[in-house]
Amino acid sequence: MNVKELISMLEDCPDYLPVRLLINGAEDDENKWLTKLEFSGTGESGYEVCGEVRLIGNSVYHKENN
Numbered sequence: 001m002n003v004k005e006l007i008s009m010l011e012d013c014p015d016y017l018p019v020r021l022l023i024n025g026a027e028d029d030e031n032k033w034l035t036k037l038e039f040s041g042t043g044e045s046g047y048e049v050c051g052e053v054r055l056i057g058n059s060v061y062h063k064e065n066n
Contacts, residue, residue: 003053021057032057 019034036056040047 018061021055030059031061032059033061 021032021034022028034055035058038054038056040051040054042049042051044051
């Protein structure tokens with residue numbers, strides 16, 4: 001999935017809902033909430049060939065994150 005596809009999918013969701021992270025095949029015994037987004041652009045150190053977007057989560061949901 002790329003950023004354009006993610007944005008398209010998110011446009012169909014209510015904008016006030018928190019985002020919970022799930023990992024396919026992993027035990028889902030603890031809720032993890034999206035709390036941060038980071039990215040490295042193509043050409044940066046360590047990302048010379050291809051940049052990436054990182055979704056970072058936390059097991060504690062804070063109301064101010066939504």
